Amino acid sequence: MDLVQLVYYSRNLLKDDDKGQLKLLREILATARTKNVERNVTGYLIFDRAWFIQILEGDRAEVRATYDRIARDPRHADVTLMDMKAIKQRSFTQWSMGGAMRNLDQQEVFLEHGISGQVDPTKLTAAKIVALAADLAALEARKRAA
Secondary structure, three states: OOEEEEEEEEEEOOOOOHHHHHHHHHHHHHHHHHHHHHHOOEEEEEEOOOEEEEEEEEEHHHHHHHHHHHHHOOOEEEEEEEEEEEOOOOOOOOOOOEEEEOOHHHHHHHHHOOOOOOOOHHHOOHHHHHHHHHHHHHHHHHHHHO
16 A cells, blocks of 8 residues: 555635534534545544645545545635655544544644644644644543543
8 A cells, every 4th residue: 555644725615603614524524534434544634714724644546536526625725735745654543534623622732833823724834734633633532531
């Protein structure tokens, strides 16, 4: 298997209140989890109202096909590939697609990464996004264990 990690961001075109945005995120994650299990793709999605920021991991062909579908999705605009690289092992093995809609419980994690206001992925590196996602996933795992 040609294992890769892909990092991208895109603008969220669907405008709604917080409740509507949360519903949207849940729908996206539910669909992604089902499809990603079939394709053996893992990853993590960070959603900060204006932006989708996502990491995809798996076989190169499956990850690229998933990214291409996202790029055609009418909920996304300005889809920007930040990085796609070969990896020896996945960072998000436990997540067919983990995800976080930014909330107050996560604020400390964002602050630890130097993000105090709205996330602007154009000012982040792919490595910074992967580190942020890993810390958000770890926070979620701790909350589930408690």
